[in-house]
Amino acid sequence: xxxxxxxxxVKDLDVRFAVRGGDLTALxxxxxxxxxxxxxxxxxxxxxxxxxxxxxxxxLIARPGYIAGGQILFEGKDLAAMSERELRKIxxxxxxxxxxxxxxxxxxxxxxxxxxxxxxxAHRRVSTKAARDIALSKLRKVQIPSPEKRLxxxxxxxSGGMRQRVIIAIALLLDPEIIVADExxxxxxxxxxxxxxxxxxxxxxxxxxxxxxxxxxxxxVSQVTQRMLVMYSGRIIEQxxxxxxxxxxxxxxxxxxxxxxxxxxxxxxxxxxxxxxMPSLKNVPTGCPFHPRCDFATDQCRKTxxxxxRSGNVDVACYEVSNLIEQEKxxxxxxx
Amino acid sequence: MTSPLVEIRGLExxxxxxxxxxxxxxxxxxxxxxxxxAVHAINGVDLQVHKGEALCVVGESGCGKSTIARTVxxxxxxxxxEVHYGDQRIDNLKGRDVLxxxxxxxxxxxxxxxxxxxxxxxxxxxxEPIHFHRPDLARNEVRGKVQxxxxxxxxxxxxxxxxxxxxxxxxxxxxxxxxxxAVDPEFIVADExxxxxxxSIxxxxxxxxxxxQETRNLTYLFITHDLAVVEHFGTRVAVMYLGRVCELAETKxxxxxxxxxxxxxxxxxxxxxxxxxxxxxRLQGEVPTPVNLPSGCVFHGRCPYANERCRxxxxxxxxxxxxxxxxxxxxxxxxx
Numbered sequence: 001x002x003x004x005x006x007x008x009x010v011k012d013l014d015v016r017f018a019v020r021g022g023d024l025t026a027l028x029x030x031x032x033x034x035x036x037x038x039x040x041x042x043x044x045x046x047x048x049x050x051x052x053x054x055x056x057x058x059x060l061i062a063r064p065g066y067i068a069g070g071q072i073l074f075e076g077k078d079l080a081a082m083s084e085r086e087l088r089k090i091x092x093x094x095x096x097x098x099x100x101x102x103x104x105x106x107x108x109x110x111x112x113x114x115x116x117x118x119x120x121x122a123h124r125r126v127s128t129k130a131a132r133d134i135a136l137s138k139l140r141k142v143q144i145p146s147p148e149k150r151l152x153x154x155x156x157x158x159s160g161g162m163r164q165r166v167i168i169a170i171a172l173l174l175d176p177e178i179i180v181a182d183e184x185x186x187x188x189x190x191x192x193x194x195x196x197x198x199x200x201x202x203x204x205x206x207x208x209x210x211x212x213x214x215x216x217x218x219x220x221v222s223q224v225t226q227r228m229l230v231m232y233s234g235r236i237i238e239q240x241x242x243x244x245x246x247x248x249x250x251x252x253x254x255x256x257x258x259x260x261x262x263x264x265x266x267x268x269x270x271x272x273x274x275x276x277x278m279p280s281l282k283n284v285p286t287g288c289p290f291h292p293r294c295d296f297a298t299d300q301c302r303k304t305x306x307x308x309x310r311s312g313n314v315d316v317a318c319y320e321v322s323n324l325i326e327q328e329k330x331x332x333x334x335x336x
Numbered sequence: 337m338t339s340p341l342v343e344i345r346g347l348e349x350x351x352x353x354x355x356x357x358x359x360x361x362x363x364x365x366x367x368x369x370x371x372x373x374a375v376h377a378i379n380g381v382d383l384q385v386h387k388g389e390a391l392c393v394v395g396e397s398g399c400g401k402s403t404i405a406r407t408v409x410x411x412x413x414x415x416x417x418e419v420h421y422g423d424q425r426i427d428n429l430k431g432r433d434v435l436x437x438x439x440x441x442x443x444x445x446x447x448x449x450x451x452x453x454x455x456x457x458x459x460x461x462x463x464e465p466i467h468f469h470r471p472d473l474a475r476n477e478v479r480g481k482v483q484x485x486x487x488x489x490x491x492x493x494x495x496x497x498x499x500x501x502x503x504x505x506x507x508x509x510x511x512x513x514x515x516x517x518a519v520d521p522e523f524i525v526a527d528e529x530x531x532x533x534x535x536s537i538x539x540x541x542x543x544x545x546x547x548x549q550e551t552r553n554l555t556y557l558f559i560t561h562d563l564a565v566v567e568h569f570g571t572r573v574a575v576m577y578l579g580r581v582c583e584l585a586e587t588k589x590x591x592x593x594x595x596x597x598x599x600x601x602x603x604x605x606x607x608x609x610x611x612x613x614x615x616x617x618r619l620q621g622e623v624p625t626p627v628n629l630p631s632g633c634v635f636h637g638r639c640p641y642a643n644e645r646c647r648x649x650x651x652x653x654x655x656x657x658x659x660x661x662x663x664x665x666x667x668x669x670x671x672x
Contacts, residue, residue, distance in 0.1 A: 222612070
């Protein structure tokens, strides 16, 4: 039986940064949910708020940032309202995180084994011996050659791909329900990236772990996730099943992102380009934040932020799309 | 067949790791020994860049692609081999003799945050190369030239009094391109010019580079790790692995029918939008260190088709029926 409450539900989340001269809104009205074992992709360009969204799920927003409103419900409990003490029981234990740069995540002066044992002992009362055994089994799981040897090695002795495998092993240590991966392969070469992504996908399927994958690479999202969110300037502008969005994106920004990819254009022909660039948080345009770059922008777009409308299984925040849906409906009614 | 614009012959580049003579000497087993180590960044590369084409050099980190770019530009001097521009050998030129080639050859770097002098205004940045290379021009002629290049890259000439930090990444890269174009070069070396930029901005800059190629009749040596960009932009492609070219072909041929096992693996690792799951050729192991190069074919340790001959003998470039050039024993023997 499928339970009605999703594993993670984010409702109307607002995150702001208190800076001189007033607050900057980094996330505005973010709502999405993640079911057990589901893989969700978060796509957007730099400054769209993807990483802030990922960090806020673990309530890891550091000052001057703060959660200004909304809820982050993990198994029904609001992480946004939890004390540090309670949060610590969830972070790394129930929800694990993988970051972009493995060298920044691993402590350079501790051996891999020490770091893994430390993480286990922080959450479980087990002997060092038992903890080492768990560590070893997870290193095997991420297919690291000669795992016994790795436990006594230091991060600098491993290659980039190997380090990211260790990070994944650490994320798996306590059998979490959710893994949040923030650009886990951006720092790696293409062939290594393919390996790490396939590994992450296999592990999530085997262990039935939910994955939230933050990336700017639409190809990766297409290969790994089942549902995706597209973010722009702190808002979710489109969300729904990955295949549906990739094959038939509704929002002009998502369409632009896909069409701007060199693999979409005829070789040698001019690429589709979205004019301008993403606005800075200091002066987000009124109305729909995408309107200055949008071909379909009307006065309505310039004034008010569009609500979500449903097209197929996809939720889109765009007046152009909602008008089209309206027209279609009218035509059908006129026809019948 | 016309003679190539730029030609690299038997290029080798080693970076010494062993330091001064005293650091090289060790005392072992009762005798002094001298030990020298070097990174073998390029190991015998021959390339020809023809007028009007975009030759792309691809490969993963550490394959020597950036070293090629820098050696061609004369920023590094080759350990062995020659670089020719037209009918003149240029790698051994000294002092004033280099200057005309410095004007004809310009470079665009990866990181527009690092390649613009933060203490110079855009006007100064763009005027400097013109003053240097064209001392005959009068002040207003220089200004006119600057205005012309700024317009051609889509930067408002009125912004000349601003500093680099006032621009976004995409705009900075436009300015870096304008600086390269300011002295009317014939040949441009672009080292990962769009890797640091967001997806929608990448398309803008790529379009700009293609426009400039058309209107100014430029020739490019384009260094990148992104194969999707190569497929779109390149006339011909050279795939590099551990300091050697393993395959060289027309872009269309290479993507339609990759011959070298490494090229095949590299192409399969591109995350494609139409894939619903990662779908790639798994390579064994990792890239070996360029300090101790493997014997024979540098790729043999990871190649599924390697045999005894591959471990012993370095493969030479051979022409295939498809018009590509491949350095692989398996292809030569018809095993692949």
